Amino acid sequence: MVDIATRVYNHNWKIDPIVRSVLDTDFYKLLMAQTIYRRHRNVDVTFGVANRTRRVRLAEIIDPGQLREQLDHVRTLRLSRGESTWLRGNTFYGKRQMFSADFVGWLETFRYPEYELHEVDGQYELTFHGPWIETTMWEIPALSILNELRSRGVTKGMAKFELEVLYARGMSRVWEKIERLQKLPGLSISDFGTRRRHGFLWQDWCVQAMNEGLESAFLGTSNCLIALRREVEAIGTNAHELPMVYSALADTEEDMLKAPYRVLADWQEDYQGNLLVILPDTYGTTRFLAHAPEWLSSWTGIRIDSKDPIEGGEEAYRFWRSRGEDPREKLTIFSDGLDIDTIERVHAHFNGRMRIGFGWGTLLTNDFRGLAPEALLDPISIVCKVISANGRPTVKLSDNPTKAMGPGDEVERYIRAFNAGRRVAQPVLV
16 A cells, blocks of 8 residues: 555655546546537536635645646646546446447547636636537546645645654544444445545545445445546546536526426436436526426436535435335435535435435545644635636526525526525535
8 A cells, every 4th residue: 555645755746746647537527528528519618716715825825836737737648548448348337338439539539628827816716718528627637636736735844754643643534434434234435535635645545445444335436547446436427517508508598497407318318327316406406306307207316415415315305205206216315525424414314215325525535624733734615617608607506505606697697597595505614
């Protein structure tokens, strides 16, 4: 196993670039890219990074030269022959050749497009503009780079012994959480921690620990490169990006209201089985479920993202019951800001009533809270989201208005159109 402390202390950029492969990304990004490639590859899209934890002034921690160096390195990456073979021939979610030959052929020739970087009031403005199929690929690498450069900036002054103690305490914390998870009957849990990880080596260690400690209860990792190297399942479905772009492209309010369902109609043409998971909260879960077409009743499950997990889970339970479905046969995935206490609480509440799964993200792969002075290593809430499509602003309302995104007037227009009503703001840790 890698000696992380030594590797950090004797840091060598050539050995440890932050992003090591085109596959050092989340599986859902490749799944969505294939859907985009087939239908909307030439839509003109802009992505932008937003640090919601404004008290952490990233431009004062991360050297701009190092940031550009890492971003430029990503632009040199190419899909290797072995990685292409894995995508073409591996079985994902029980299906071989999930990725079509033409899509993998495109990915083999893909090169990351240019970026724009500016410093504004202690933060970095990092944007990516171009064809949707290209700009979408920047989301995960951009976030991985910013989070790991922040970690490196905080730890660069530590002595080797300090680093050894830091990582020993971090490993102990992860293992204590795993020991608590071992006590949950019928647990199903995956690593969703790529976007805000402490670093690649740390995420890789966490996946190995989960795999050994939880055995069959650990379903796999969202990170494609780690899934390939550690021979575990690649896990993921879809994200808010799709309905945000589809809605922005709509020419009428009626089409805008239908857009979130049109996303899923396209999705079920491309995928099946456990990939048929509804993400309903982009413009409000309650309205989405109330107007959901009947064909969605046959889908495998639902993902609860921005609502209180108990409240959201109960809403999903009622939805399946109202559609004549048995909730015990439906999968409900919880994935928003999870840590061990919430996982235990949700498991105790729903176990036996529904099939439940957990996508454990930032607080698996980046939980050093209290282990560094002045909370310098505490995780931050940073996102890279689509902000416009064909020149039109994109909007996300979310069940939690703290997570809403888009220009104020457009957010208000979407609230009226989707009849989003009163939404309860909740603090966002990650």
